[in-house]
Amino acid sequence: MTDLYLIRHGIAAEHGTYQNDDERPLTQEGDRKTRKVASRLKELELEFDIILTSPLIRARQTAEILKAAGLSQQLEECAALAPGGNLHDWVSWYNNWKTTSAKAFALVGHQPDLGHWAELLLWGNFQESLIVKKAGVIGITLPSTGSPIGQSQLFWLTSPKFLLS
Template sequence: MVNLYLVRHGIAAEREEYPEDGVRPLTSEGKRKTKQVAQQLFKLGLQFDLILSSPLVRARQTADILKAIGLSSQLEESTDLTPEGSIYSWLTWWEEWRNKGGSSLALVGHEPNLGEWTEILVWGEAKGNLLVKKAGVIGVQLPESGSPIGRSLLFWLTPPKFLL
Protein backbone atom coordinates (compact mmCIF):
# COMPACT_ATOMS: atom_id res chain seq x y z
CA MET A 1 0.00 0.00 0.00
CA VAL A 2 1.19 3.52 -0.80
CA ASN A 3 0.29 6.54 1.29
CA LEU A 4 -0.13 9.52 -0.98
CA TYR A 5 -0.23 13.01 0.50
CA LEU A 6 -1.53 15.80 -1.72
CA VAL A 7 -0.32 19.18 -0.49
CA ARG A 8 -1.51 22.46 -1.93
CA HIS A 9 1.03 25.24 -2.20
CA GLY A 10 0.94 27.99 0.42
CA ILE A 11 -0.47 31.50 0.05
CA ALA A 12 0.98 33.09 -3.09
CA ALA A 13 1.26 36.59 -4.50
CA GLU A 14 -1.72 37.91 -6.44
CA ARG A 15 -1.95 37.09 -10.15
CA GLU A 16 -2.07 40.77 -11.11
CA GLU A 17 1.36 41.36 -9.58
CA TYR A 18 3.17 38.99 -11.98
CA PRO A 19 3.21 38.75 -15.78
CA GLU A 20 3.11 34.93 -15.71
CA ASP A 21 1.22 32.68 -13.33
CA GLY A 22 4.16 30.28 -13.08
CA VAL A 23 6.47 32.80 -11.45
CA ARG A 24 4.21 33.84 -8.58
CA PRO A 25 6.06 33.18 -5.30
CA LEU A 26 4.76 32.48 -1.83
CA THR A 27 4.08 35.57 0.23
CA SER A 28 5.89 36.01 3.55
CA GLU A 29 2.67 34.87 5.27
CA GLY A 30 2.51 31.92 2.88
CA LYS A 31 6.07 30.91 3.76
CA ARG A 32 5.42 31.28 7.49
CA LYS A 33 2.18 29.26 7.50
CA THR A 34 3.61 26.59 5.20
CA LYS A 35 6.59 26.20 7.52
CA GLN A 36 4.24 25.83 10.51
CA VAL A 37 2.20 23.19 8.69
CA ALA A 38 5.39 21.33 7.71
CA GLN A 39 6.64 21.40 11.31
CA GLN A 40 3.35 19.91 12.52
CA LEU A 41 3.50 17.18 9.88
CA PHE A 42 7.03 16.38 11.05
CA LYS A 43 5.89 16.29 14.70
CA LEU A 44 3.15 13.86 13.67
CA GLY A 45 5.84 11.56 12.33
CA LEU A 46 5.20 11.92 8.61
CA GLN A 47 8.06 10.98 6.32
CA PHE A 48 7.95 10.83 2.54
CA ASP A 49 10.14 8.68 0.33
CA LEU A 50 9.83 11.48 -2.21
CA ILE A 51 8.29 14.92 -2.58
CA LEU A 52 7.10 15.45 -6.16
CA SER A 53 6.36 19.07 -6.97
CA SER A 54 4.85 21.18 -9.68
CA PRO A 55 7.65 23.30 -11.18
CA LEU A 56 5.65 26.52 -10.67
CA VAL A 57 7.49 28.77 -8.21
CA ARG A 58 4.88 28.77 -5.42
CA ALA A 59 4.62 24.97 -5.43
CA ARG A 60 8.38 24.47 -5.61
CA GLN A 61 8.87 26.86 -2.68
CA THR A 62 6.29 24.87 -0.69
CA ALA A 63 8.08 21.62 -1.55
CA ASP A 64 11.43 23.15 -0.56
CA ILE A 65 9.98 24.04 2.85
CA LEU A 66 8.69 20.48 3.35
CA LYS A 67 12.13 19.12 2.48
CA ALA A 68 13.98 21.65 4.68
CA ILE A 69 11.86 20.64 7.71
CA GLY A 70 12.99 17.04 7.18
CA LEU A 71 9.90 15.41 5.72
CA SER A 72 11.98 13.92 2.89
CA SER A 73 15.52 13.98 1.60
CA GLN A 74 14.36 13.64 -2.02
CA LEU A 75 12.60 16.23 -4.13
CA GLU A 76 11.74 16.12 -7.83
CA GLU A 77 9.60 18.19 -10.17
CA SER A 78 6.86 16.97 -12.50
CA THR A 79 4.93 18.90 -15.14
CA ASP A 80 2.04 16.49 -14.44
CA LEU A 81 1.44 18.58 -11.30
CA THR A 82 1.05 21.91 -13.12
CA PRO A 83 -2.49 23.31 -13.49
CA GLU A 84 -2.52 21.82 -17.01
CA GLY A 85 -1.25 18.44 -15.78
CA SER A 86 -3.02 15.13 -16.10
CA ILE A 87 -3.60 12.47 -13.46
CA TYR A 88 -3.50 9.83 -16.19
CA SER A 89 0.00 10.87 -17.25
CA TRP A 90 1.06 10.98 -13.59
CA LEU A 91 -0.35 7.47 -13.02
CA THR A 92 2.13 6.06 -15.54
CA TRP A 93 4.98 7.64 -13.56
CA TRP A 94 3.46 6.45 -10.25
CA GLU A 95 3.20 2.82 -11.36
CA GLU A 96 6.92 2.80 -12.17
CA TRP A 97 7.73 4.49 -8.84
CA ARG A 98 5.51 2.06 -6.90
CA ASN A 99 7.22 -0.90 -8.56
CA LYS A 100 10.56 0.38 -7.24
CA GLY A 101 9.24 -0.05 -3.69
CA GLY A 102 8.06 3.44 -2.74
CA SER A 103 5.52 3.58 0.08
CA SER A 104 5.00 7.25 0.99
CA LEU A 105 4.77 10.07 -1.53
CA ALA A 106 3.91 13.76 -1.29
CA LEU A 107 2.58 15.67 -4.29
CA VAL A 108 2.77 19.45 -4.12
CA GLY A 109 0.46 21.15 -6.56
CA HIS A 110 -2.53 23.31 -7.26
CA GLU A 111 -6.30 23.53 -7.11
CA PRO A 112 -8.58 22.39 -8.59
CA ASN A 113 -6.25 19.55 -9.65
CA LEU A 114 -5.51 18.13 -6.20
CA GLY A 115 -9.16 17.96 -5.21
CA GLU A 116 -10.15 16.47 -8.56
CA TRP A 117 -7.31 13.94 -8.47
CA THR A 118 -8.44 12.84 -5.01
CA GLU A 119 -12.01 12.41 -6.22
CA ILE A 120 -10.83 10.34 -9.20
CA LEU A 121 -8.65 8.13 -7.00
CA VAL A 122 -11.34 7.58 -4.36
CA TRP A 123 -14.64 7.71 -6.28
CA GLY A 124 -13.55 7.10 -9.88
CA GLU A 125 -14.61 10.50 -11.19
CA ALA A 126 -14.11 14.20 -10.51
CA LYS A 127 -17.16 16.17 -9.45
CA GLY A 128 -15.41 19.32 -8.27
CA ASN A 129 -16.71 19.03 -4.71
CA LEU A 130 -13.44 18.55 -2.83
CA LEU A 131 -11.35 21.64 -2.09
CA VAL A 132 -7.81 21.69 -0.75
CA LYS A 133 -7.06 24.93 1.08
CA LYS A 134 -3.68 26.62 0.61
CA ALA A 135 -1.11 24.59 2.59
CA GLY A 136 -3.80 21.99 3.23
CA VAL A 137 -3.14 18.25 3.09
CA ILE A 138 -5.12 15.27 1.84
CA GLY A 139 -4.06 11.69 2.57
CA VAL A 140 -5.06 8.87 0.23
CA GLN A 141 -4.10 5.19 0.50
CA LEU A 142 -3.44 3.71 -2.92
CA PRO A 143 -3.76 -0.05 -3.52
CA GLU A 144 -0.66 -2.24 -3.79
CA SER A 145 -1.54 -3.45 -7.27
CA GLY A 146 -3.78 -2.52 -10.14
CA SER A 147 -5.25 0.83 -10.98
CA PRO A 148 -5.92 3.12 -8.02
CA ILE A 149 -8.81 4.87 -9.79
CA GLY A 150 -11.94 4.42 -7.71
CA ARG A 151 -10.10 1.97 -5.44
CA SER A 152 -8.23 4.31 -3.12
CA LEU A 153 -9.09 5.24 0.46
CA LEU A 154 -9.32 8.82 1.72
CA PHE A 155 -7.85 8.84 5.22
CA TRP A 156 -6.92 12.46 5.84
CA LEU A 157 -8.40 15.81 4.85
CA THR A 158 -6.81 18.61 6.84
CA PRO A 159 -7.15 22.33 6.29
CA PRO A 160 -4.08 24.25 7.43
CA LYS A 161 -5.87 25.86 10.40
CA PHE A 162 -5.81 22.47 12.15
CA LEU A 163 -2.05 22.25 11.70
CA LEU A 164 -1.12 25.78 12.75
Protein backbone atom coordinates (compact mmCIF):
# COMPACT_ATOMS: atom_id res chain seq x y z
CA MET A 1 0.00 0.00 0.00
CA THR A 2 1.09 3.54 -0.73
CA ASP A 3 0.06 6.71 1.08
CA LEU A 4 -1.01 9.63 -1.08
CA TYR A 5 -1.10 13.17 0.32
CA LEU A 6 -3.22 15.69 -1.55
CA ILE A 7 -1.98 19.17 -0.66
CA ARG A 8 -3.61 22.38 -1.82
CA HIS A 9 -1.38 25.32 -2.68
CA GLY A 10 -0.96 28.07 -0.09
CA ILE A 11 -2.73 31.45 -0.05
CA ALA A 12 -2.22 33.11 -3.43
CA ALA A 13 -2.80 36.57 -4.89
CA GLU A 14 -6.48 37.38 -5.39
CA HIS A 15 -8.21 35.95 -8.44
CA GLY A 16 -8.28 38.59 -11.18
CA THR A 17 -5.16 40.47 -10.00
CA TYR A 18 -3.03 38.91 -12.74
CA GLN A 19 -3.87 38.94 -16.43
CA ASN A 20 -2.97 35.26 -16.63
CA ASP A 21 -4.43 33.34 -13.67
CA ASP A 22 -1.71 30.69 -14.04
CA GLU A 23 0.84 33.30 -12.88
CA ARG A 24 -0.75 34.16 -9.51
CA PRO A 25 1.99 33.57 -6.89
CA LEU A 26 1.74 32.87 -3.20
CA THR A 27 1.28 35.97 -1.08
CA GLN A 28 3.73 36.74 1.73
CA GLU A 29 1.18 35.32 4.17
CA GLY A 30 0.70 32.27 1.94
CA ASP A 31 4.45 31.69 1.80
CA ARG A 32 4.81 32.09 5.57
CA LYS A 33 1.90 29.78 6.42
CA THR A 34 2.97 27.18 3.86
CA ARG A 35 6.46 27.14 5.38
CA LYS A 36 4.93 26.56 8.82
CA VAL A 37 2.76 23.74 7.50
CA ALA A 38 5.79 22.16 5.78
CA SER A 39 7.82 22.45 8.98
CA ARG A 40 5.02 20.81 10.97
CA LEU A 41 4.74 17.96 8.43
CA LYS A 42 8.49 17.42 8.81
CA GLU A 43 8.09 17.37 12.62
CA LEU A 44 5.46 14.67 12.11
CA GLU A 45 8.16 12.74 10.23
CA LEU A 46 6.40 12.73 6.88
CA GLU A 47 8.59 11.94 3.91
CA PHE A 48 7.56 11.65 0.28
CA ASP A 49 9.21 9.52 -2.38
CA ILE A 50 8.18 12.24 -4.85
CA ILE A 51 6.17 15.45 -4.93
CA LEU A 52 4.12 16.05 -8.07
CA THR A 53 2.90 19.59 -8.65
CA SER A 54 0.55 21.47 -10.89
CA PRO A 55 2.52 23.64 -13.33
CA LEU A 56 0.80 26.82 -12.02
CA ILE A 57 3.17 29.09 -10.11
CA ARG A 58 1.30 29.04 -6.77
CA ALA A 59 1.32 25.24 -6.67
CA ARG A 60 4.92 25.07 -7.84
CA GLN A 61 5.97 27.48 -5.07
CA THR A 62 4.11 25.37 -2.50
CA ALA A 63 5.80 22.19 -3.75
CA GLU A 64 9.23 23.85 -3.63
CA ILE A 65 8.59 24.88 -0.01
CA LEU A 66 7.70 21.26 0.84
CA LYS A 67 10.87 20.03 -0.86
CA ALA A 68 13.03 22.68 0.86
CA ALA A 69 11.62 21.56 4.23
CA GLY A 70 13.17 18.15 3.55
CA LEU A 71 9.94 16.29 2.82
CA SER A 72 11.25 14.94 -0.50
CA GLN A 73 14.32 14.91 -2.69
CA GLN A 74 12.32 14.66 -5.90
CA LEU A 75 9.87 17.16 -7.43
CA GLU A 76 8.17 16.94 -10.82
CA GLU A 77 5.50 18.90 -12.66
CA CYS A 78 2.38 16.99 -13.64
CA ALA A 79 0.02 18.55 -16.20
CA ALA A 80 -2.90 16.48 -14.83
CA LEU A 81 -2.70 18.55 -11.61
CA ALA A 82 -3.50 21.82 -13.41
CA PRO A 83 -7.06 23.08 -12.86
CA GLY A 84 -9.48 20.84 -14.74
CA GLY A 85 -6.90 18.05 -14.96
CA ASN A 86 -7.97 14.47 -15.44
CA LEU A 87 -7.60 11.96 -12.60
CA HIS A 88 -7.32 9.11 -15.12
CA ASP A 89 -4.20 10.76 -16.63
CA TRP A 90 -2.65 10.78 -13.16
CA VAL A 91 -3.70 7.15 -12.52
CA SER A 92 -1.85 6.16 -15.72
CA TRP A 93 1.26 7.96 -14.43
CA TYR A 94 0.87 6.28 -11.03
CA ASN A 95 0.53 2.80 -12.51
CA ASN A 96 3.76 3.33 -14.47
CA TRP A 97 5.58 4.86 -11.49
CA LYS A 98 4.59 2.73 -8.51
CA THR A 99 7.19 0.40 -7.15
CA THR A 100 7.22 -2.02 -4.26
CA SER A 101 9.50 0.34 -2.34
CA ALA A 102 7.26 3.43 -2.71
CA LYS A 103 5.77 4.42 0.63
CA ALA A 104 4.31 7.91 0.24
CA PHE A 105 4.03 10.73 -2.22
CA ALA A 106 2.34 14.11 -2.50
CA LEU A 107 0.26 15.84 -5.13
CA VAL A 108 0.15 19.65 -4.94
CA GLY A 109 -2.79 21.16 -6.75
CA HIS A 110 -6.00 23.15 -6.65
CA GLN A 111 -9.53 23.12 -5.31
CA PRO A 112 -12.08 21.88 -6.36
CA ASP A 113 -10.00 19.34 -8.28
CA LEU A 114 -8.21 17.88 -5.25
CA GLY A 115 -11.53 17.44 -3.43
CA HIS A 116 -13.03 15.77 -6.49
CA TRP A 117 -10.02 13.49 -6.92
CA ALA A 118 -10.20 12.46 -3.26
CA GLU A 119 -13.90 11.64 -3.63
CA LEU A 120 -13.26 9.57 -6.76
CA LEU A 121 -10.43 7.68 -5.09
CA LEU A 122 -12.51 7.02 -1.97
CA TRP A 123 -16.05 6.50 -3.26
CA GLY A 124 -15.74 6.20 -7.04
CA ASN A 125 -17.93 9.27 -7.65
CA PHE A 126 -18.28 12.93 -6.77
CA GLN A 127 -19.99 13.70 -3.48
CA GLU A 128 -19.21 17.47 -3.65
CA SER A 129 -18.43 17.28 0.07
CA LEU A 130 -14.63 17.33 0.46
CA ILE A 131 -12.99 20.73 0.42
CA VAL A 132 -9.24 21.11 0.73
CA LYS A 133 -8.36 24.41 2.41
CA LYS A 134 -5.31 26.37 1.24
CA ALA A 135 -2.21 24.50 2.48
CA GLY A 136 -4.56 21.77 3.77
CA VAL A 137 -3.81 18.06 3.51
CA ILE A 138 -5.82 14.92 2.77
CA GLY A 139 -4.14 11.55 3.33
CA ILE A 140 -5.38 8.56 1.34
CA THR A 141 -4.05 5.01 1.31
CA LEU A 142 -4.04 3.54 -2.19
CA PRO A 143 -4.51 -0.21 -2.69
CA SER A 144 -1.47 -2.25 -3.69
CA THR A 145 -3.22 -3.82 -6.66
CA GLY A 146 -5.97 -2.80 -9.02
CA SER A 147 -7.34 0.63 -9.72
CA PRO A 148 -7.23 3.11 -6.82
CA ILE A 149 -10.55 4.65 -7.95
CA GLY A 150 -13.24 3.79 -5.41
CA GLN A 151 -10.84 1.42 -3.63
CA SER A 152 -8.76 3.82 -1.50
CA GLN A 153 -9.06 4.65 2.20
CA LEU A 154 -9.02 8.02 3.94
CA PHE A 155 -6.62 8.23 6.87
CA TRP A 156 -6.08 11.96 7.30
CA LEU A 157 -8.04 15.14 6.65
CA THR A 158 -6.82 18.36 8.22
CA SER A 159 -7.02 22.06 7.61
CA PRO A 160 -3.85 24.13 7.90
CA LYS A 161 -5.26 25.70 11.10
CA PHE A 162 -4.47 22.51 13.01
CA LEU A 163 -0.98 22.28 11.55
CA LEU A 164 -0.20 25.91 12.38
CA SER A 165 -1.13 25.77 16.08
